[in-house]
Amino acid sequence: MLPSCSRTTRLLSVHGDQIGAPFYPVPAQDTFDALDDKWRFAGVCAELDLPVPATRRFETMADLRRDLHRLGYPLILKPAAMSGGYGVRKIDSVEELPEHLNYSPIICQEYIPGEELSSFYLCDTGRIVASFAYRRTLTKLEEIRAPEIDDHARRLIEHFRYRGVIGFDIRRSPDGRIAFIECNPRFWYHMEVAMLAGLNFVTLGCRLRDGEGGPADPETLKIRSPRRLCGNLLTPWRLNRAERAYLRYIIRDPAISAWAAFQSAIGRYRLAGGQLL
The missing domain is CATH 3.30.470.20 (ATP-grasp fold, B domain)
Structure with a gap:
Protein backbone atom coordinates (compact mmCIF):
# COMPACT_ATOMS: atom_id res chain seq x y z
CA MET A 1 0.00 0.00 0.00
CA LEU A 48 15.47 22.34 17.82
CA ASP A 49 17.03 25.73 17.03
CA LEU A 50 16.31 25.41 13.31
CA PRO A 51 15.93 28.65 11.31
CA VAL A 52 12.26 29.55 10.99
CA PRO A 53 10.52 32.89 10.28
CA ALA A 54 8.74 34.63 13.12
CA THR A 55 5.39 32.85 13.29
CA ARG A 56 2.15 33.65 15.14
CA ARG A 57 -1.25 32.00 15.35
CA PHE A 58 -4.69 33.64 15.42
CA GLU A 59 -8.14 32.09 15.59
CA THR A 60 -9.84 34.79 13.48
CA MET A 61 -9.02 37.88 11.45
CA ALA A 62 -10.58 39.93 14.23
CA ASP A 63 -7.98 38.55 16.63
CA LEU A 64 -5.22 39.34 14.15
CA ARG A 65 -6.45 42.92 13.67
CA ARG A 66 -6.36 43.51 17.41
CA ASP A 67 -2.62 42.81 17.26
CA LEU A 68 -1.75 44.90 14.19
CA HIS A 69 0.83 46.98 16.06
CA ARG A 70 3.01 43.89 16.49
CA LEU A 71 2.96 42.84 12.82
CA GLY A 72 5.58 43.70 10.22
CA TYR A 73 5.10 43.78 6.45
CA PRO A 74 5.22 42.04 4.11
CA LEU A 75 3.83 38.94 5.81
CA ILE A 76 2.29 35.61 4.85
CA LEU A 77 -1.15 34.38 5.90
CA LYS A 78 -1.92 30.66 5.57
CA PRO A 79 -3.95 27.83 7.10
CA ALA A 80 -2.40 25.43 9.58
CA ALA A 81 -3.10 22.15 7.81
CA MET A 82 -3.97 22.48 4.13
CA SER A 83 -1.82 21.48 1.18
CA GLY A 84 -1.14 22.62 -2.38
CA GLY A 85 -0.65 26.26 -1.40
CA TYR A 86 -4.37 26.62 -0.63
CA GLY A 87 -5.15 29.79 1.29
CA VAL A 88 -1.59 31.17 1.25
CA ARG A 89 -1.54 34.95 0.75
CA LYS A 90 1.26 37.50 0.76
CA ILE A 91 0.20 40.76 2.42
CA ASP A 92 2.27 43.88 1.72
CA SER A 93 0.40 46.41 3.86
CA VAL A 94 -2.37 46.70 6.42
CA GLU A 95 -4.75 47.84 3.66
CA GLU A 96 -4.39 44.42 1.98
CA LEU A 97 -5.54 42.46 5.02
CA PRO A 98 -8.82 40.64 4.23
CA GLU A 99 -11.85 41.10 6.41
CA HIS A 100 -12.44 37.36 6.67
CA LEU A 101 -10.78 34.08 5.69
CA ASN A 102 -12.56 30.77 5.14
CA TYR A 103 -10.23 28.83 7.41
CA SER A 104 -9.17 28.83 11.04
CA PRO A 105 -6.73 29.07 12.73
CA ILE A 106 -4.72 31.62 10.77
CA ILE A 107 -0.94 31.29 10.67
CA CYS A 108 0.81 34.63 10.29
CA GLN A 109 4.45 34.36 9.26
CA GLU A 110 7.28 36.76 8.49
CA TYR A 111 7.96 36.98 4.75
CA ILE A 112 11.50 36.05 3.73
CA PRO A 113 12.53 37.67 0.43
CA ASP A 210 12.50 -4.97 2.18
CA GLY A 211 15.91 -4.30 3.71
CA GLU A 212 17.75 -3.51 0.48
CA GLY A 213 20.53 -0.95 0.13
CA GLY A 214 20.42 2.71 -0.84
CA PRO A 215 20.56 4.26 -4.33
CA ALA A 216 23.42 5.40 -6.48
CA ASP A 217 23.96 9.15 -6.78
CA PRO A 218 21.48 10.73 -9.23
CA GLU A 219 22.56 12.75 -12.21
CA THR A 220 22.74 16.51 -11.79
CA LEU A 221 19.43 18.01 -12.91
CA LYS A 222 18.94 21.25 -14.79
CA ILE A 223 15.83 21.95 -16.87
CA ARG A 224 14.87 25.17 -18.63
CA SER A 225 11.26 26.35 -18.73
CA PRO A 226 8.90 24.82 -21.35
CA ARG A 227 8.90 28.08 -23.30
CA ARG A 228 12.69 28.06 -23.53
CA LEU A 229 12.75 24.35 -24.37
CA CYS A 230 10.31 24.90 -27.24
CA GLY A 231 12.76 27.38 -28.69
CA ASN A 232 15.30 24.55 -29.01
CA LEU A 233 13.08 21.92 -30.63
CA LEU A 234 14.87 22.42 -33.94
CA THR A 235 18.24 22.02 -32.22
CA PRO A 236 17.64 18.97 -29.97
CA TRP A 237 21.37 18.39 -29.50
CA ARG A 238 21.33 21.41 -27.20
CA LEU A 239 18.96 19.65 -24.78
CA ASN A 240 20.42 17.68 -21.89
CA ARG A 241 19.17 14.24 -20.85
CA ALA A 242 16.83 15.62 -18.17
CA GLU A 243 15.32 18.18 -20.56
CA ARG A 244 14.60 15.48 -23.14
CA ALA A 245 13.01 13.34 -20.42
CA TYR A 246 10.95 16.30 -19.24
CA LEU A 247 9.65 17.00 -22.74
CA ARG A 248 8.65 13.35 -23.09
CA TYR A 249 6.88 13.63 -19.75
CA ILE A 250 4.75 16.66 -20.61
CA ILE A 251 3.74 15.45 -24.10
CA ARG A 252 2.34 12.10 -22.99
CA ASP A 253 -1.15 13.58 -22.93
CA PRO A 254 -1.92 15.56 -26.13
CA ALA A 255 -4.65 17.66 -24.49
CA ILE A 256 -2.41 18.66 -21.59
CA SER A 257 0.44 19.35 -24.01
CA ALA A 258 -1.68 21.67 -26.15
CA TRP A 259 -2.80 23.56 -23.04
CA ALA A 260 0.79 23.70 -21.77
CA ALA A 261 2.00 25.07 -25.12
CA PHE A 262 -0.60 27.85 -24.95
CA GLN A 263 0.21 28.72 -21.35
CA SER A 264 3.93 28.58 -22.11
CA ALA A 265 3.45 31.01 -24.96
CA ILE A 266 1.87 33.57 -22.63
CA GLY A 267 4.45 32.91 -19.90
CA ARG A 268 2.21 31.28 -17.30
CA TYR A 269 3.37 27.66 -17.44
CA ARG A 270 5.56 26.58 -14.57
CA LEU A 271 8.04 23.77 -14.41
CA ALA A 272 7.36 20.53 -12.60
CA GLY A 273 4.03 19.04 -13.36
CA GLY A 274 2.43 21.79 -15.42
CA GLN A 275 1.36 23.93 -12.50
CA LEU A 276 -0.05 27.30 -13.54
CA LEU A 277 0.98 30.55 -11.95
Whole structure:
Protein backbone atom coordinates (compact mmCIF):
# COMPACT_ATOMS: atom_id res chain seq x y z
CA MET A 1 0.00 0.00 0.00
CA LEU A 2 1.22 3.44 -0.97
CA PRO A 3 -0.03 6.61 0.81
CA SER A 4 -0.75 9.44 -1.61
CA CYS A 5 -1.64 12.36 0.69
CA SER A 6 -1.72 13.55 4.30
CA ARG A 7 -4.84 11.57 5.22
CA THR A 8 -3.62 8.26 3.81
CA THR A 9 -0.17 8.74 5.34
CA ARG A 10 -1.72 9.30 8.75
CA LEU A 11 -4.08 6.34 8.18
CA LEU A 12 -1.10 4.03 7.71
CA SER A 13 0.66 5.62 10.68
CA VAL A 14 -2.29 4.73 12.91
CA HIS A 15 -3.66 1.52 11.38
CA GLY A 16 -0.98 0.21 9.03
CA ASP A 17 -0.05 -2.73 11.22
CA GLN A 18 -3.69 -3.84 11.36
CA ILE A 19 -4.26 -3.88 7.60
CA GLY A 20 -2.45 -7.14 6.95
CA ALA A 21 -0.68 -5.96 3.80
CA PRO A 22 2.79 -4.51 3.20
CA PHE A 23 2.86 -0.72 3.11
CA TYR A 24 5.32 2.05 2.35
CA PRO A 25 7.39 3.33 5.31
CA VAL A 26 5.59 6.14 7.17
CA PRO A 27 6.41 8.19 10.29
CA ALA A 28 4.92 7.52 13.69
CA GLN A 29 1.53 9.10 14.34
CA ASP A 30 2.73 11.67 16.87
CA THR A 31 5.62 12.63 14.59
CA PHE A 32 3.32 13.08 11.62
CA ASP A 33 0.90 15.22 13.65
CA ALA A 34 3.71 17.46 14.90
CA LEU A 35 5.16 18.10 11.44
CA ASP A 36 2.06 18.23 9.22
CA ASP A 37 0.60 21.18 11.16
CA LYS A 38 2.32 24.44 10.15
CA TRP A 39 1.97 25.99 13.60
CA ARG A 40 3.33 22.93 15.40
CA PHE A 41 6.14 22.62 12.87
CA ALA A 42 7.24 26.19 13.60
CA GLY A 43 7.32 25.25 17.28
CA VAL A 44 9.42 22.15 16.54
CA CYS A 45 11.91 24.30 14.62
CA ALA A 46 12.15 26.73 17.55
CA GLU A 47 12.74 23.87 19.99
CA LEU A 48 15.47 22.34 17.82
CA ASP A 49 17.03 25.73 17.03
CA LEU A 50 16.31 25.41 13.31
CA PRO A 51 15.93 28.65 11.31
CA VAL A 52 12.26 29.55 10.99
CA PRO A 53 10.52 32.89 10.28
CA ALA A 54 8.74 34.63 13.12
CA THR A 55 5.39 32.85 13.29
CA ARG A 56 2.15 33.65 15.14
CA ARG A 57 -1.25 32.00 15.35
CA PHE A 58 -4.69 33.64 15.42
CA GLU A 59 -8.14 32.09 15.59
CA THR A 60 -9.84 34.79 13.48
CA MET A 61 -9.02 37.88 11.45
CA ALA A 62 -10.58 39.93 14.23
CA ASP A 63 -7.98 38.55 16.63
CA LEU A 64 -5.22 39.34 14.15
CA ARG A 65 -6.45 42.92 13.67
CA ARG A 66 -6.36 43.51 17.41
CA ASP A 67 -2.62 42.81 17.26
CA LEU A 68 -1.75 44.90 14.19
CA HIS A 69 0.83 46.98 16.06
CA ARG A 70 3.01 43.89 16.49
CA LEU A 71 2.96 42.84 12.82
CA GLY A 72 5.58 43.70 10.22
CA TYR A 73 5.10 43.78 6.45
CA PRO A 74 5.22 42.04 4.11
CA LEU A 75 3.83 38.94 5.81
CA ILE A 76 2.29 35.61 4.85
CA LEU A 77 -1.15 34.38 5.90
CA LYS A 78 -1.92 30.66 5.57
CA PRO A 79 -3.95 27.83 7.10
CA ALA A 80 -2.40 25.43 9.58
CA ALA A 81 -3.10 22.15 7.81
CA MET A 82 -3.97 22.48 4.13
CA SER A 83 -1.82 21.48 1.18
CA GLY A 84 -1.14 22.62 -2.38
CA GLY A 85 -0.65 26.26 -1.40
CA TYR A 86 -4.37 26.62 -0.63
CA GLY A 87 -5.15 29.79 1.29
CA VAL A 88 -1.59 31.17 1.25
CA ARG A 89 -1.54 34.95 0.75
CA LYS A 90 1.26 37.50 0.76
CA ILE A 91 0.20 40.76 2.42
CA ASP A 92 2.27 43.88 1.72
CA SER A 93 0.40 46.41 3.86
CA VAL A 94 -2.37 46.70 6.42
CA GLU A 95 -4.75 47.84 3.66
CA GLU A 96 -4.39 44.42 1.98
CA LEU A 97 -5.54 42.46 5.02
CA PRO A 98 -8.82 40.64 4.23
CA GLU A 99 -11.85 41.10 6.41
CA HIS A 100 -12.44 37.36 6.67
CA LEU A 101 -10.78 34.08 5.69
CA ASN A 102 -12.56 30.77 5.14
CA TYR A 103 -10.23 28.83 7.41
CA SER A 104 -9.17 28.83 11.04
CA PRO A 105 -6.73 29.07 12.73
CA ILE A 106 -4.72 31.62 10.77
CA ILE A 107 -0.94 31.29 10.67
CA CYS A 108 0.81 34.63 10.29
CA GLN A 109 4.45 34.36 9.26
CA GLU A 110 7.28 36.76 8.49
CA TYR A 111 7.96 36.98 4.75
CA ILE A 112 11.50 36.05 3.73
CA PRO A 113 12.53 37.67 0.43
CA GLY A 114 14.70 35.71 -1.98
CA GLU A 115 14.44 32.33 -3.68
CA GLU A 116 12.29 29.28 -3.04
CA LEU A 117 14.05 25.97 -2.38
CA SER A 118 12.68 22.47 -1.92
CA SER A 119 14.51 19.64 -0.19
CA PHE A 120 13.34 16.03 0.16
CA TYR A 121 14.61 12.98 2.01
CA LEU A 122 13.94 9.27 2.35
CA CYS A 123 14.68 8.17 5.90
CA ASP A 124 15.08 4.94 7.85
CA THR A 125 14.56 5.40 11.61
CA GLY A 126 16.40 8.71 11.76
CA ARG A 127 18.96 7.96 9.04
CA ILE A 128 18.87 9.72 5.66
CA VAL A 129 18.98 7.15 2.87
CA ALA A 130 18.44 9.42 -0.15
CA SER A 131 17.99 13.16 -0.67
CA PHE A 132 17.15 15.59 -3.43
CA ALA A 133 16.95 19.41 -3.45
CA TYR A 134 16.17 21.91 -6.16
CA ARG A 135 15.29 25.51 -6.84
CA ARG A 136 12.72 26.69 -9.33
CA THR A 137 12.30 30.00 -11.11
CA LEU A 138 10.18 31.15 -14.04
CA THR A 139 12.98 30.24 -16.46
CA LYS A 140 14.53 27.05 -15.11
CA LEU A 141 14.63 24.32 -12.53
CA GLU A 142 17.92 22.99 -11.25
CA GLU A 143 19.21 20.64 -8.61
CA ILE A 144 21.19 22.25 -5.79
CA ARG A 145 23.62 21.10 -3.14
CA ALA A 146 22.84 22.73 0.20
CA PRO A 147 24.88 21.23 3.08
CA GLU A 148 23.50 23.78 5.57
CA ILE A 149 19.93 22.74 4.79
CA ASP A 150 20.89 19.05 4.99
CA ASP A 151 22.49 19.59 8.41
CA HIS A 152 19.37 21.24 9.81
CA ALA A 153 17.08 18.62 8.28
CA ARG A 154 19.24 15.81 9.65
CA ARG A 155 18.84 17.11 13.21
CA LEU A 156 15.06 17.06 12.89
CA ILE A 157 15.06 13.63 11.23
CA GLU A 158 17.32 12.17 13.91
CA HIS A 159 15.29 13.80 16.70
CA PHE A 160 12.08 12.09 15.57
CA ARG A 161 13.81 8.91 14.36
CA TYR A 162 11.88 9.67 11.20
CA ARG A 163 10.83 6.92 8.81
CA GLY A 164 9.60 7.42 5.23
CA VAL A 165 9.70 10.46 2.93
CA ILE A 166 9.79 14.03 4.17
CA GLY A 167 10.12 17.35 2.36
CA PHE A 168 10.75 20.94 3.37
CA ASP A 169 9.84 24.25 1.74
CA ILE A 170 12.64 26.72 2.37
CA ARG A 171 13.37 30.36 1.59
CA ARG A 172 16.88 31.70 1.06
CA SER A 173 17.37 35.46 1.22
CA PRO A 174 19.90 37.35 -0.95
CA ASP A 175 22.33 37.48 1.99
CA GLY A 176 22.25 33.67 2.29
CA ARG A 177 19.90 33.41 5.28
CA ILE A 178 17.70 30.32 5.10
CA ALA A 179 14.38 29.68 6.79
CA PHE A 180 12.29 26.52 6.97
CA ILE A 181 8.76 27.51 5.94
CA GLU A 182 6.78 24.27 5.89
CA CYS A 183 7.20 20.53 6.25
CA ASN A 184 5.57 17.77 4.20
CA PRO A 185 5.84 14.46 6.10
CA ARG A 186 4.46 12.59 3.10
CA PHE A 187 4.73 12.33 -0.67
CA TRP A 188 4.80 15.71 -2.39
CA TYR A 189 3.14 17.19 -5.45
CA HIS A 190 6.19 17.32 -7.72
CA MET A 191 7.76 13.90 -7.20
CA GLU A 192 8.47 13.63 -10.93
CA VAL A 193 11.24 16.21 -10.56
CA ALA A 194 13.39 13.79 -8.55
CA MET A 195 12.52 10.97 -10.96
CA LEU A 196 13.90 13.00 -13.87
CA ALA A 197 17.19 13.13 -11.99
CA GLY A 198 17.14 9.36 -11.49
CA LEU A 199 15.71 9.11 -7.96
CA ASN A 200 12.47 7.13 -7.74
CA PHE A 201 11.43 7.63 -4.12
CA VAL A 202 8.61 5.09 -4.44
CA THR A 203 10.93 2.29 -5.56
CA LEU A 204 13.60 3.28 -3.04
CA GLY A 205 11.13 3.26 -0.16
CA CYS A 206 9.85 -0.18 -1.13
CA ARG A 207 13.43 -1.46 -1.27
CA LEU A 208 14.07 0.12 2.11
CA ARG A 209 11.10 -1.71 3.55
CA ASP A 210 12.50 -4.97 2.18
CA GLY A 211 15.91 -4.30 3.71
CA GLU A 212 17.75 -3.51 0.48
CA GLY A 213 20.53 -0.95 0.13
CA GLY A 214 20.42 2.71 -0.84
CA PRO A 215 20.56 4.26 -4.33
CA ALA A 216 23.42 5.40 -6.48
CA ASP A 217 23.96 9.15 -6.78
CA PRO A 218 21.48 10.73 -9.23
CA GLU A 219 22.56 12.75 -12.21
CA THR A 220 22.74 16.51 -11.79
CA LEU A 221 19.43 18.01 -12.91
CA LYS A 222 18.94 21.25 -14.79
CA ILE A 223 15.83 21.95 -16.87
CA ARG A 224 14.87 25.17 -18.63
CA SER A 225 11.26 26.35 -18.73
CA PRO A 226 8.90 24.82 -21.35
CA ARG A 227 8.90 28.08 -23.30
CA ARG A 228 12.69 28.06 -23.53
CA LEU A 229 12.75 24.35 -24.37
CA CYS A 230 10.31 24.90 -27.24
CA GLY A 231 12.76 27.38 -28.69
CA ASN A 232 15.30 24.55 -29.01
CA LEU A 233 13.08 21.92 -30.63
CA LEU A 234 14.87 22.42 -33.94
CA THR A 235 18.24 22.02 -32.22
CA PRO A 236 17.64 18.97 -29.97
CA TRP A 237 21.37 18.39 -29.50
CA ARG A 238 21.33 21.41 -27.20
CA LEU A 239 18.96 19.65 -24.78
CA ASN A 240 20.42 17.68 -21.89
CA ARG A 241 19.17 14.24 -20.85
CA ALA A 242 16.83 15.62 -18.17
CA GLU A 243 15.32 18.18 -20.56
CA ARG A 244 14.60 15.48 -23.14
CA ALA A 245 13.01 13.34 -20.42
CA TYR A 246 10.95 16.30 -19.24
CA LEU A 247 9.65 17.00 -22.74
CA ARG A 248 8.65 13.35 -23.09
CA TYR A 249 6.88 13.63 -19.75
CA ILE A 250 4.75 16.66 -20.61
CA ILE A 251 3.74 15.45 -24.10
CA ARG A 252 2.34 12.10 -22.99
CA ASP A 253 -1.15 13.58 -22.93
CA PRO A 254 -1.92 15.56 -26.13
CA ALA A 255 -4.65 17.66 -24.49
CA ILE A 256 -2.41 18.66 -21.59
CA SER A 257 0.44 19.35 -24.01
CA ALA A 258 -1.68 21.67 -26.15
CA TRP A 259 -2.80 23.56 -23.04
CA ALA A 260 0.79 23.70 -21.77
CA ALA A 261 2.00 25.07 -25.12
CA PHE A 262 -0.60 27.85 -24.95
CA GLN A 263 0.21 28.72 -21.35
CA SER A 264 3.93 28.58 -22.11
CA ALA A 265 3.45 31.01 -24.96
CA ILE A 266 1.87 33.57 -22.63
CA GLY A 267 4.45 32.91 -19.90
CA ARG A 268 2.21 31.28 -17.30
CA TYR A 269 3.37 27.66 -17.44
CA ARG A 270 5.56 26.58 -14.57
CA LEU A 271 8.04 23.77 -14.41
CA ALA A 272 7.36 20.53 -12.60
CA GLY A 273 4.03 19.04 -13.36
CA GLY A 274 2.43 21.79 -15.42
CA GLN A 275 1.36 23.93 -12.50
CA LEU A 276 -0.05 27.30 -13.54
CA LEU A 277 0.98 30.55 -11.95
